[in-house]
Amino acid sequence: MRKRFSPDTMFEFAVGAVAFTGVILLAVLLLGELVLGAMPSIKTFGVGFLFETTWDPVFEKFGALAFIYGTLLSSFLAMLIGVPLSLGIAIYLAEVASSNVRTLISPVIELMAAIPSVIIGLWGIFVFAPFMRDYIATPLAKYLGFLPFFSGPAFGLSFLTAGFILAFMIIPIVSSITREALLAVPVLQKEGALALGATRWEMIVMTVLPYSRAAIFGAVIIGLGRAIGETMAVTMVIGNTPQLAASLLAPGYSMAAVIANEFTEATGDLYLSALIEIGLILFIISILVNASSRLLVWRYFEVRDSK
Amino acid sequence: MQEAKETSVKISVEGLNAWFNTNQVLKDISMDIAEKRITAIIGPSGCGKSTFVRCLNRMHEVVPKARVTGRVLLDGEDIYSADVDPVDIRRRVGMVFQKPNPFPTMSVYDNVAAGLRLMGVRDRARLDRVVKKSLEMSALWDEVKGELNKSGASLSGGQQQRLCIARALAVEPEVILMDEPCSALDPIATAKIEDLIAELKKDYTVIIVTHNMQQAARVSDYTAFFFLGELIEYEATRELFESPADKRTEDYITGRFG
Numbered sequence: 387m388r389k390r391f392s393p394d395t396m397f398e399f400a401v402g403a404v405a406f407t408g409v410i411l412l413a414v415l416l417l418g419e420l421v422l423g424a425m426p427s428i429k430t431f432g433v434g435f436l437f438e439t440t441w442d443p444v445f446e447k448f449g450a451l452a453f454i455y456g457t458l459l460s461s462f463l464a465m466l467i468g469v470p471l472s473l474g475i476a477i478y479l480a481e482v483a484s485s486n487v488r489t490l491i492s493p494v495i496e497l498m499a500a501i502p503s504v505i506i507g508l509w510g511i512f513v514f515a516p517f518m519r520d521y522i523a524t525p526l527a528k529y530l531g532f533l534p535f536f537s538g539p540a541f542g543l544s545f546l547t548a549g550f551i552l553a554f555m556i557i558p559i560v561s562s563i564t565r566e567a568l569l570a571v572p573v574l575q576k577e578g579a580l581a582l583g584a585t586r587w588e589m590i591v592m593t594v595l596p597y598s599r600a601a602i603f604g605a606v607i608i609g610l611g612r613a614i615g616e617t618m619a620v621t622m623v624i625g626n627t628p629q630l631a632a633s634l635l636a637p638g639y640s641m642a643a644v645i646a647n648e649f650t651e652a653t654g655d656l657y658l659s660a661l662i663e664i665g666l667i668l669f670i671i672s673i674l675v676n677a678s679s680r681l682l683v684w685r686y687f688e689v690r691d692s693k
Numbered sequence: 694m695q696e697a698k699e700t701s702v703k704i705s706v707e708g709l710n711a712w713f714n715t716n717q718v719l720k721d722i723s724m725d726i727a728e729k730r731i732t733a734i735i736g737p738s739g740c741g742k743s744t745f746v747r748c749l750n751r752m753h754e755v756v757p758k759a760r761v762t763g764r765v766l767l768d769g770e771d772i773y774s775a776d777v778d779p780v781d782i783r784r785r786v787g788m789v790f791q792k793p794n795p796f797p798t799m800s801v802y803d804n805v806a807a808g809l810r811l812m813g814v815r816d817r818a819r820l821d822r823v824v825k826k827s828l829e830m831s832a833l834w835d836e837v838k839g840e841l842n843k844s845g846a847s848l849s850g851g852q853q854q855r856l857c858i859a860r861a862l863a864v865e866p867e868v869i870l871m872d873e874p875c876s877a878l879d880p881i882a883t884a885k886i887e888d889l890i891a892e893l894k895k896d897y898t899v900i901i902v903t904h905n906m907q908q909a910a911r912v913s914d915y916t917a918f919f920f921l922g923e924l925i926e927y928e929a930t931r932e933l934f935e936s937p938a939d940k941r942t943e944d945y946i947t948g949r950f951g
């Protein structure tokens with residue numbers, strides 16, 4: 387009895403309650419505000435808004451599909467490129483590099499996360515996009531053009547370029563969290579594998595990665611969240627063309643980018659409301675991604691330690 | 694050491710020194726370990742018992758900044774010579790750790806089969822057979838036979854330790870190092886493990902670290918007493934316990950310190 391009401395627990399409870407209700411309140415207020423702002427658009431276009439690709443401010447015909455497609459596709463590409471690289475970096479730093487190399491390189495990679503995204507966007511426009519066009523997109527279109535996702539003319543500003551830029555932006559966080567997770571694997575687990583005659587690589591596959599899978603998955607989801615919400619850098623390299631192109635080498639648009647680009651110049655009420663509805667969709671997608679991944683971690687990935 | 698002459702030497706340790714960074718924890722250890730016999734290592738906490746057995750399968754060098762000098766001959770060949778791959782040594786010299794360390798993401802079955810799979814065995818029937826046999830030997834089969842698919846980490850501490858013993862046995866090493874295998878076990882499980890160890894001697898060379906003097910006396914053929922990183926006395930078990938030659942050995946086994 388006494389323990390239940392000790393100052394410590396009371397304090398913990400009070401702080402927890404304040405933080406929790408605060409966060410929930412904020413989320414609900416935000417959601418309410420978005421729904422309210424999106425109402426005219428929701429009333430006008432209904433569910434069709436989600437499946438319509440036209441985005442025509444002049445005739446006030448709006449649909450979100452091209453933007454949803456662009457966000458999901460560029461984020462997916464970012465994961466496809468960024469996650470294996472992040473894992474590779476993390477495994478190298480945690481398991482292969484000497485501790486000197488690790489202490490030297492780890493902060494440098496983390497520092498990459500501090501580069502403002504507009505700077506990355508500028509670098510994307512002036513350096514990476516031309517490079518992409520000349521050395522990656524053009525050869526891909528030429529030799530693999532028979533595949534639908536490399537078909538058509540090769541642009542410098544495209545889904546694929548956005549995917550690469552996003553991959554570059556998620557690597558610091560994903561690789562750092564993964565690295566820390568790998569470093570936290572108990573020595574006894576690793577030695578258990580080695581003592582069975584595992585090589586270092588076999589040890590990594592056998593126990594290090596499975597043991598830290600929940601944290602790695604969490605890191606990937608944080609990266610995905612970043613990719614979905616990233617605005618500035620994507621706006622600068624995706625080409626800002628609302629279309630459902632199958633080709634990764636074609637320009638596209640993303641939800642965050644269209645909001646950033648057009649919010650200030652949105653003239654009509656319906657135009658503004660449609661942009662807010664896109665914001666609402668972005669918000670819901672982000673929450674869904676996070677919530678479902680949290681659930682997955684709890685349900686399937688959590689590793690119960692021995693003892 | 695008379696009995697030792699009846700059997701051949703499996704491991705011969707010559708002038709072994711071991712360090713953690715600059716801290717020397719083993720000092721000039723030399724001893725022969727008899728094939729298909731049980732050798733117990735006893736001594737007070739921190740005297741280097743674990744370090745010693747870890748030098749016999751090249752696990753000591755896994756610790757950052759740890760270092761070994763001297764020779765360890767396994768069947769006459771130095772396991773520390775430059776052309777020897779530690780991975781091969783660890784397959785021949787298996788090990789059970791002081792604390793149970795099953796792989797928590799693997800099932801009971803997969804834990805036991807892990808070593809064989811590393812060796813490339815894919816044949817399901819053979820895996821089944823070895824898993825069953827190993828679990829029977831480690832006296833765990835009856836308790837887990839219905840739930841081989843549940844996580845290795847869901848077992849009790851004592852069951853986990855027997856799972857680790859089964860995992861080590863499954864690859865049929867020539868030598869088995871056991872670092873206090875019974876420290877997490879209740880008396881019944883301990884008795885089962887001691888029976889197992891006695892059984893193992895038919896086919897394996899066993900080296901067991903123990904804090905429990907009765908256990909050393911019960912199960913081992915030879916006993917080595919370590920103290921502050923030095924090998925103080927190494928004799929046939931009965932002799933060491935009945936008439937220790939060194940004062941420190943006597944003090945330790947009569948419980949005057951440690």
Ligand SMILES: Nc1ncnc2c1ncn2[C@@H]1O[C@H](COP(=O)(O)OP(=O)(O)OP(=O)(O)O)[C@@H](O)[C@H]1O
Pocket residue numbers: 713718736737738739740741742743744745756791
């Ligand atoms: N990972 C390590 N890093 C640095 N020093 C270590 C490490 N492990 C052990 N030591 C040191 O080496 C010495 C010998 O340790 P060891 O574990 O071999 O003793 P032990 O006889 O097995 O003890 P116990 O009976 O408590 O298991 C101790 O003084 C300990 O402090």
Ligand SMILES: [Mg+2]
Pocket residue numbers: 742743744791872
């Ligand atoms: Mg020990």
